[in-house]
Amino acid sequence: MSKTFKIGGVHPHDSKFSRNCAIEVLPLPQTVYISMAQHLGAPAVPCVAVGDKVKAGQVIAEPAPRALSAYVHSSVSGTVKSIGPRKDIAGNNQNHIEILVEGDEWAEGIDLSTDLVTTIPTDRAEVLKKIQMGGVVGLGGATFPAHVKLNPPAGSKAECLILNGAECEPFLTSDNRIMIERSKEIVVGAAIMQMVLGGCPCVIGIEENKPEAIAAMNKAVSELGYPGISVMVLMKKYPQGGEKQLINAVMGREVGSGALPISAGAVVQNVATSLAVYEAVQKNKPLVTNTMTITGDCLPVEKQHNYLFRIGMPLSWIAEYAGGVPEGAAKVVSGGPMMGRAISNLDACTVKGSSSLLYLSEKTTKRAAQSNCIRCGKCAEACPMGLEPFLLNKLAKNGMMDELEANAVQDCISCGCCQFSCPACIPLLDTINIAKGQVLGILRARAAAAKAAAEAAKASQK
């Protein structure tokens, strides 16, 4: 019996139509626009000027000082044409560096060969530095800078490194493809992270609907023979790849409310992140490429693809290259259908964490008119955090902040299971997300006030 998380979850059709499409390398566009905000935290600060010549893999922006941030590298060689605001997929202005592509010359010291480097370095600090300098961020959705997550605070100990190969979002197949085509590199990446974390065991969790990936990863693990790495087959259930759910499925533990995974002894990284760690550490290649899926329910399978893209490629250019936005697409989503973002602006560009262009038909994606809550409890049954969405929705409508906090709205992971399940088609998550934002604001303000009070008390003691 394959493992899974205990509370809630839903079973949308997995729609992995593009599972057998091998990864193809996209050609280069004429221009790329590289966003400064492609990681969780503060946007990076450009360190090149208009007119500069850059090479692929060269640092073009440095982490914002004294903040959670990450390096950004050029994905192409060419000339910096402009630096300024440009709209991202949600239509918000972000600082972008525009580069005119000239040739394809890579910065020195980057190993572009496909030779597998299996010797694991032993200098922990050095490796962490390389991961940081390579601009590696988590590629499972949150884009949290990897070197921070791999360096747990003093006093906490990693007991298990979990590689997330669940790919529980319907339609997406890029993780499936890299696990099939680049399994050994992923396993070396895992071994590197094991070393960094002090030699804890590593479990690679893969949902059972990806048998080829499971076979390939098992083969790579046994052939490479690193100690303490194993593959765990997980049940097909959304959100299996949610960090908290994966920890529960693999380790049988729960992460306390508001706490970090490391408090339960877990560090979770996506398989794509492991690949990026491999490239950054073993090949000196920073994170400027990733894999994305072109898919949808209104796209014939022969037009679906898994592409190796470079960051900064305009989505409209990729869509055009792939054969254009299909007839009948009512919505284009970046990411999966459960948590991805609807793209309002196809002129936006790929970022490190891009995972798909998902074309959904009106029939699949159009929201039906909502009706009365019939109190069926299906939303609560589906919630993987054990919350009661019908109640949160009601409390939010009435602006009852204290009750929202007491009923743990701040624990919501925005997975969408509740709204997906509601037979009355109530847009539960829309309301809950807003309420969560407000309650988190209140909690932050309270924490800040407590801190200020403590400092004031300290100061008056002196």
Next chain:
Amino acid sequence: MNKLLVSPSPHVHTSVSTQSLMRDVVIAMLPAALVSVLFYGWSEILILAVSVISCVGLEYLISKFLLKRPATICDLSAVVTGVLLALNVPPTCPWWVIVIGAIFAIGVAKMTFGGLGQNMFNPAIAGRVFLLVSFPTYMTDWTVPAGFIHATDAVSGATLLGAYAEGGVEAIKGINYLQTLFFNIGGSAGEISACALLVGFVYLLVRKVIRPHITLSIWGTVAVLALIFWAINPAKYPDPIFALLTGGVLLGSIFMATDYVTSPMSAKGGIIFGVGIGLLTVLIRYFGSYPEGVSFAILIMNATVPLINKYCHQKKYGRK
């Protein structure tokens, strides 16, 4: 290119809707309805028709003319109430009594509270209890009309529970449980065949329309309590199987206690709710003045649902 939709996630939705759930409930009641038609014939067809038509019609008229809002009859919840009400009255019940039941069920118990989802009491139960109190003679007339199947082999006459109430354990000696399981003539329409009801229950579980907690905890409680009474005094009290198979325990526990709107949200709450119903059912039967306790038990427990919901929550991830 057309304008793209941009709404927040999730971008897909389950195919289960309020309407599909209610349709499943109607389908689950079909075996019981079919059996009742077979045994009670045309009069049962009439009852079903009158009940469904008055429930749906009333809901339509009330929302359209009194509440002045779009009618919600497409969600099929009024059909569910209609079929349930029909299964809850004797086959000889005059049509106008059923219409009054429908008026109370839909008009009072459902629409005055704001319609589906807002009502405190299960409409069909409220209708049945209202009729039981207002028209006791019609509601306990267990004459068996001519059916399409001749029921000589079936247990017939007064309801088994009625017989027991009058004649004690002696009166129900020698009944054949196997037979009761398939056809137990002389109850309200929905109580004829335990088997048909169980088929409906399994269907609801398989289709994931309901969870089993409420129904099973009612059965468990009724069985355990009946067993205790029976063990103490078998000359006075019937055995647990009798207690379970008669008097609408099955009908009530499968189709009425599990009504979403009027039962608790959490599994834990559902168990408390079910145990409460089982307890009250047995107490009313053995010590109350009505032989039949399920309807009253469900109605009383419906009233406790807000309280149960307030104190029973499911386990949250990462919290005690």
